[in-house]
Amino acid sequence: MQLQLAINNVFVQLTDTLQQLSAEQYKKPSKILFNATIGQHTRHIIELFMELDKGYETGTVNYEKRKRDYLIETDKDFAASLLFEIYNRLNKPDKELILESNYDEHSNEVIAIKSNYYREVIYNLEHTVHHMALIRVGVTEVSGIKLPEGFGVASSTMKYRKVCAQ
Secondary structure (H helix, E strand, O other), X not given: OHHHHHHHHHHHHHHHXXXXXXXXXXXXXXXXXXXXXXHHHHHHHHHHHHHHXXXXXXXXXXXXXXXXXXXXXXXXXXXXXXHHHHHHHOOOOOOEEEEEEOOOOOOOOOEEEEEEHHHHHHHHHHXXXXXHHHHHHHHHHHOOOOOOOOOOOOHHHHHHHHHHHO
């Protein structure tokens, strides 16, 4: 699956970054990110993929039901191992899914929308890149790590930049 290769690329970048951070840097609140941590953003990425994996089995995906596991946001090695596990579970046949959500904090009404596995994998990939852009900001604040040029940048933006540079 071409999507699996794209996800591998961002997961490798993220895992390499986690390995360079100290445990303290991974858990350190970032003022620029309104006191969120690199670990919290990493947990958020991981848990959406985990919910998709669960939803694949049941036929219904609800990202709002994620666990919010404190261990993922405080243990960078555990987080890295989960990224590896998620990647290894991605290669599944496409199938129809129901996406459930409640987009209104003042209502309990759940909205159910038809989707499919590949569409949700794409959503998770784009969501990962978005959070990696935020992680990039946090990494810059809490460490001196040099990140790859494309870290947290959408592939379409990278392609556009190459065209502009010519």
